[in-house]
Amino acid sequence: MAKTTIDAKIPQGPLSEKWSNYKAHQKLVNPANKRRLDIIVVGTGLAGASAAASLGELGFNVLNFCIQDSPRRAHSIAAQGGINAAKNYPNDGDSVYRLFYDTLKGGDYRAREANVYRLAEVSNSIIDQCVAQGVPFAREYGGLLDNRSFGGAQVSRTFYAKGQTGQQLLLGAYSALSRQIAKGTVKMYSRYEMLDVVIIEGKARGIIARNLVTGAIERFFAHAVVIATGGYGNAFFLSTNAMGSNGSVAIQAYKKGAYFANPCFAQIHPTCIPVHGEFQSKLTLMSESLRNDGRIWVPKKKQDAEAIRAGKLKPTQLAEDDRDYYLERRYPAFGNLVPRDVASRAAKERCDAGFGVGATGLAVYLDFSSSIERLGKSVVAERYGNLFQMYEKIVDDNPYETPMMIYPAIHYTMGGIWVDYELQTSIPGLFAIGEANFSDHGANRLGASALMQGLADGYFVLPYTIQNYLADQIRVPRISTDAPEFVEAENAINDKIKRLLAIQGNRSVDSLHKELGLVMWDNVGMGRTKDSLEKALARIQEIRNEFWSNVFIPGEENAMNVELEKAIRVADFIEIGELMARDSLDREESCGGHFREEYQTEEGEALRHDDKYSYASCWKFVAEGKAPELVKEMLDYEFVQRQQRNYKS
Amino acid sequence: MEKSINITVKVWRQKNAKAKGAFVSYKLDGVSTDSSFLEMLDILNEKLISERQEPIAFDHDCREGICGMCSLYINGHPHGPDDDITTCQLHMRKFKDGETVTVEPWRSNAFPVIKDLMVNRKAYDEIIQAGGYVSVNTGGIPDANAIPIGKPIADEAMDAASCIGCGACAAACKNGSAMLFVAAKVSQLALLPQGKVEAATRAKAMVAKMDELGFGNCTNTGACEAECPKSISIAHIARLNREFLCAKFKD
Numbered sequence: 001m002a003k004t005t006i007d008a009k010i011p012q013g014p015l016s017e018k019w020s021n022y023k024a025h026q027k028l029v030n031p032a033n034k035r036r037l038d039i040i041v042v043g044t045g046l047a048g049a050s051a052a053a054s055l056g057e058l059g060f061n062v063l064n065f066c067i068q069d070s071p072r073r074a075h076s077i078a079a080q081g082g083i084n085a086a087k088n089y090p091n092d093g094d095s096v097y098r099l100f101y102d103t104l105k106g107g108d109y110r111a112r113e114a115n116v117y118r119l120a121e122v123s124n125s126i127i128d129q130c131v132a133q134g135v136p137f138a139r140e141y142g143g144l145l146d147n148r149s150f151g152g153a154q155v156s157r158t159f160y161a162k163g164q165t166g167q168q169l170l171l172g173a174y175s176a177l178s179r180q181i182a183k184g185t186v187k188m189y190s191r192y193e194m195l196d197v198v199i200i201e202g203k204a205r206g207i208i209a210r211n212l213v214t215g216a217i218e219r220f221f222a223h224a225v226v227i228a229t230g231g232y233g234n235a236f237f238l239s240t241n242a243m244g245s246n247g248s249v250a251i252q253a254y255k256k257g258a259y260f261a262n263p264c265f266a267q268i269h270p271t272c273i274p275v276h277g278e279f280q281s282k283l284t285l286m287s288e289s290l291r292n293d294g295r296i297w298v299p300k301k302k303q304d305a306e307a308i309r310a311g312k313l314k315p316t317q318l319a320e321d322d323r324d325y326y327l328e329r330r331y332p333a334f335g336n337l338v339p340r341d342v343a344s345r346a347a348k349e350r351c352d353a354g355f356g357v358g359a360t361g362l363a364v365y366l367d368f369s370s371s372i373e374r375l376g377k378s379v380v381a382e383r384y385g386n387l388f389q390m391y392e393k394i395v396d397d398n399p400y401e402t403p404m405m406i407y408p409a410i411h412y413t414m415g416g417i418w419v420d421y422e423l424q425t426s427i428p429g430l431f432a433i434g435e436a437n438f439s440d441h442g443a444n445r446l447g448a449s450a451l452m453q454g455l456a457d458g459y460f461v462l463p464y465t466i467q468n469y470l471a472d473q474i475r476v477p478r479i480s481t482d483a484p485e486f487v488e489a490e491n492a493i494n495d496k497i498k499r500l501l502a503i504q505g506n507r508s509v510d511s512l513h514k515e516l517g518l519v520m521w522d523n524v525g526m527g528r529t530k531d532s533l534e535k536a537l538a539r540i541q542e543i544r545n546e547f548w549s550n551v552f553i554p555g556e557e558n559a560m561n562v563e564l565e566k567a568i569r570v571a572d573f574i575e576i577g578e579l580m581a582r583d584s585l586d587r588e589e590s591c592g593g594h595f596r597e598e599y600q601t602e603e604g605e606a607l608r609h610d611d612k613y614s615y616a617s618c619w620k621f622v623a624e625g626k627a628p629e630l631v632k633e634m635l636d637y638e639f640v641q642r643q644q645r646n647y648k649s
Numbered sequence: 650m651e652k653s654i655n656i657t658v659k660v661w662r663q664k665n666a667k668a669k670g671a672f673v674s675y676k677l678d679g680v681s682t683d684s685s686f687l688e689m690l691d692i693l694n695e696k697l698i699s700e701r702q703e704p705i706a707f708d709h710d711c712r713e714g715i716c717g718m719c720s721l722y723i724n725g726h727p728h729g730p731d732d733d734i735t736t737c738q739l740h741m742r743k744f745k746d747g748e749t750v751t752v753e754p755w756r757s758n759a760f761p762v763i764k765d766l767m768v769n770r771k772a773y774d775e776i777i778q779a780g781g782y783v784s785v786n787t788g789g790i791p792d793a794n795a796i797p798i799g800k801p802i803a804d805e806a807m808d809a810a811s812c813i814g815c816g817a818c819a820a821a822c823k824n825g826s827a828m829l830f831v832a833a834k835v836s837q838l839a840l841l842p843q844g845k846v847e848a849a850t851r852a853k854a855m856v857a858k859m860d861e862l863g864f865g866n867c868t869n870t871g872a873c874e875a876e877c878p879k880s881i882s883i884a885h886i887a888r889l890n891r892e893f894l895c896a897k898f899k900d
């Protein structure tokens with residue numbers, strides 16, 4: 001078999017000139033031709049909505065899809081904390097280079113230098129754009145924009161809109177999108193779910209989608225297809241992602257030949273409300289911004305922890321000296337603001353050692369008492385009021401009076417569909433943006449950088465790079481959706497749906513999803529070992545067999561059928577779970593969110609092996625039931641000297 | 650403290666938009682008071698599935714009060730009996746042992762039922778498409794700090810902007826008016842210098858679209874404000890009226 005090689009198409013030249021050189025020399029499509037070119041954008045989150053709106057403004061004919069009832073409800077809406085940019089408004093030493101460097105380092109040197117630099121470079125334009133759209137960012141009394149700090153940085157570069165930054169940014173993009181829908185450049189298909197990508201002569205030329213209201217399977221042609229469907233964290237069942245977040249389009253693309261890159265890089269967020277019962281349907285994030293003013297601790301003595309767990313002692317009764325502010329103790333330079341992977345593992349370490357609190361012992365405290373003393377309750381309320389309210393509604397405890405309890409949970413997936421510098425997948429004409437791609441965050445994403453990446457991709461990168469591809473497509477006439485490739489793809493979907501409905505077994509879709517999630521959390525979660533991963537692979541195979549022989553889906557094919565929608569997604573989560581375990585097993589090192597217990601320093605920190613694993617793992621589908629092929633994109637660090645991450649000094 | 654309660658859930662069931670719907674009652678025992686309202690519906694659905702029946706269709710996504718996808722009229726209130734929250738943030742500790750909980754979809758001519766508790770809220774998207782934006786394209790924008798905006802103004806715009814587009818305001822209104830939703834957007838953009846330029850035309854276009862889509866007139870009953878999960882103030886309606894008059898005046 002010929003060895004597959006990978007070309008990331010990184011432009012030549014110095015780091016700071018690559019993007020301007022690219023733009024200066026790329027091909028463009030003239031205005032008259034733009035109208036004749038159709039682009040499908042799947043997803044209306046920050047990435048999809050910003051891309052669809054911008055492409056519509058340029059004059060392309062855009063078809064935009066989402067599964068919710070309105071594009072405004074994409075999962076991006078839930079982002080709380082903020083968005084990074086290198087504006088350096090506070091004059092605290094920030095710069096494009098520093099944002100680039102922090103992102104690369106935060107990602108534990110497993111991202112591509114050129115992409116990350118470009119991201120930092122366009123970050124400032126995003127803030128300008130959003131303000132122009134009427135996004136009400138937080139301001140200081142002088143009327144200028146306010147910033148806060150996030151983990152993994154020593155500067156304040158995070159812009160925010162109360163605790164609702166994602167909502168406000170998304171509504172900005174949604175308003176731009178709405179304007180294009182009114183103009184007719186974008187046609188919106190909400191409550192539609194993409195079920196496959198259609199490839200004609202090696203190029204992506206359309207999609208098959210299901211109308212979720214009627215159940216009808218429909219075909220759509222386009223000259224190029226853009227995937228902006230978000231991350232696959234729900235493979236764990238319980239995560240901070242919205243209920244409908246899924247990895248299905250990534251799997252569809254993978255099965256059609258696109259590489260799935262770094263599936264094992266998933267982020268576990270340190271500050272989520274702990275799990276409390278079997279009926280639990282999702283986990284709620286408490287924004288990282290809380291770590292600006294909240295201090296994380298557990299009792300110093302085991303007997304205190306035990307007394308607290310038994311309900312005999314209250315945290316407020318514990319003297320200052322009896323508290324272990326373990327992040328401040330272990331990481332004096334960054335304290336409570338270490339990156340997420342570090343904070344999550346430190347919490348797990350304390351709880352595993354028996355110092356955890358809460359009824360289950362799987363929780364640590366996030367305490368605002370010293371901030372309330374220092375700043376006053378009203379300042380704390382202004383900064384975090386809505387988060388405190390959210391917490392109180394769920395837990396029935398008042399965080400102004402007693403410390404919050406938090407525990408890590410699955411939150412974000414750095415891995416995703418492999419893309420080159422142009423955000424094109426390994427299938428020509430198929431692009432991937434936002435959380436759906438694997439590109440910029442390496443093995444760990446810094447807080448407030450996903451919103452930045454989604455909008456960078458959608459507003460400022462894809463609208464350029466896609467033209468370099470489309471410039472060669474202007475002579476391609478619109479292909480009829482009666483073409484055999486469309487018919488074949490639709491038939492395959494119909495067969496799959498019929499097969500699922502015909503099983504008529506005894507297990508609900510959710511029960512199988514929960515089972516998968518538990519296997520993932522226990523074996524492919526915060527600490528992974530060769531044994532746990534091999535066990536996971538075996539268990540996932542069992543779950544796959546059980547799913548395809550014993551799932552029960554009520555309802556009909558040609559009507560709204562929520563259980564069927566979920567079943568299709570869970571079938572794909574099973575595939576993703578397996579890829580995650582396989583990738584984790586291959587990567588015999590610890591880096592960022594991927595922690596192999598066999599590979600750690602004496603102090604329990606992640607131990608990278610740059611000599612062996614300085615690559616992005618790109619998994620190539622071979623055939624059903626066969627192991628995928630691993631293709632490596634070697635990561636050359638031309639401009640930055642890699643170091644062991646250090647947040648201690 | 651976690652307890653468990655036994656309840657009867659009386660739910661509106663309707664096969665599709667054309668079918669005639671009806672209430673169906675289900676008994677559900679041992680519901681943890683720590684579970685959320687939607688988790689209670691999940692449990693009920695698992696039970697229905699185990700009895701090989703079709704589960705109840707309802708809209709939801711973020712389950713943390715921000716996406717605006719969940720809806721539901723619960724015991725006569727949009728988003729249930731608790732204040733300032735969405736249905737997904739409602740917890741079972743607000744209900745009593747032995748209680749019958751009545752669950753209906755939004756009732757509004759402009760939001761037709763799709764199935765069971767799911768409704769079609771495209772009308773709200775169409776109102777935004779009529780003018781709920783600032784007419785700027787991507788790129789070629791001045792620096793974000795070029796125009797200072799006073800903090801009180803920015804904060805007020807933020808309050809208006811926190812509308813989640815859920816539709817409770819129209820569902821709560823006896824006239825079926827979408828005025829609070831429209832006012833929140835008009836007000837947010839009119840407050841900010843970036844949106845001020847188009848404020849009057851925007852107000853006119855959005856109100857015209859609202860009327861065209863069959864929403865009723867606002868008679869200031871205040872029901873919308875009382876039921877809005879984001880506490881959007883009807884003071885925004887006053888601002889909308891000012892912008893609207895201003896537009897009329899210019900005509």
Ligand SMILES: Cc1cc2nc3c(=O)[nH]c(=O)nc-3n(C[C@H](O)[C@H](O)[C@H](O)COP(=O)(O)OP(=O)(O)OC[C@H]3O[C@@H](n4cnc5c(N)ncnc54)[C@H](O)[C@@H]3O)c2cc1C
Binds near residue numbers: 047073411
């Ligand atoms: C609770 C929470 C808080 C967060 N806070 C922050 C923060 O403060 N700062 C930060 O930078 N990041 C944050 N993140 C991460 C960030 O919000 C996401 O990574 C980002 O919004 C993803 O955007 P996206 O556009 O790629 O995808 P999404 O917003 O997930 O959008 C996916 C879109 O794809 C559509 N879709 C999916 N599948 C299909 C299909 N098969 N067919 C058709 N359409 C489909 C959906 O309908 C949706 O429109 C947070 C994440 C969570 C969960």
Ligand code: SF4
Binds near residue numbers: 873
């Ligand atoms: S104004 Fe309130 S009730 Fe109306 S749509 Fe917005 S958030 Fe919902």
Ligand code: FES
Binds near residue numbers: 708712714717737
């Ligand atoms: S499910 Fe998102 S607001 Fe309720």
